[in-house]
Amino acid sequence: MKCGVVVFPGSNCDHDVYHVLKHVLEQDATFLWHQDESLKGCELIVLPGGFSYGDYLRAGALAALSPVMAAVKRHAEAGGLVLGICNGFQVLLETGLLPGAMRRNANLRFQCKDIYLKTERTGLPFTRKLREGQVLRLPIAHAEGNYEDFPEALDRLEAERRVVFRYCTEDGEVTAAANPNGAARNIAGICNAAGNVLGLMPHPERCSESVLGNTDGLALLAGAVEVARGAFSGTSGAAAGARR
């Protein structure tokens, strides 16, 4: 099983993700350049944080049109695992792999701090190691994390249980005060209908080792790695279809 970390011009969390995959989880990992037209056999794809294409036009808008994203889209549509972190989440929104859009943080400030996240959906490849309602402490670092969509689209997202993480207090209460950026319904992370694509604003790769004082983020990548290893060593049709 090979993990691919996509590098856009302006990505700056690519090496952090690579480090966690390669040295903490001890997986075969490689970088994929934005001009690559194939995913080189990678089965778990991570779109890292940063400022792809300098955030020109809109965060993620130009990265969404890069050659590698056409391959990521095919991979996702075939059931392959894709995780978008921060700017990677913005890229997934602009690509249309996830619904909605990001606006500037409501208070117009770049937010760089630890926040608490409530796990709303377990059982996904990325959340299978988490408990329903489990509260995680993760760092955020973004100026555009104010998630927005039409009210009926938000209702549909909720009805389909695709809100995976919400900003909350340390005790797991979802309150306006615990919302760092004004995101609709405190949404911090969502998945696609099939559950193989996840986007979230907080940075799990920055808190995946005890030496950093926090390992709350490790479960996400560890869960995805387990599923990718299991799925791709098996012979199920869906898994075979996702291999490319």
Add this chain to the structure above:
Amino acid sequence: MKARVTVYPRREILDPQGKAIRDALSRVGFPGVEDVRAGKSFEIQLATADPAAADRELKEMCEKLLANTVVEDYSVEILAGDRP
């Protein structure tokens, strides 16, 4: 011909930048400003001389790239002086 595309945050959505600018305008002596929407403007030079074709193409540009219609509205205009 030359065209201008303007992209604004949708009316229904809080525009934090516009609100901050409105508050700042009030501080520099314009208390009568009731609302500001902060958007983007693009001046686009097109090869075509056909305004209908240009209009169609500009709207397609907005849908595909220049605007994110989840949170933004857009308008297109052919700039005066370039009209046939």
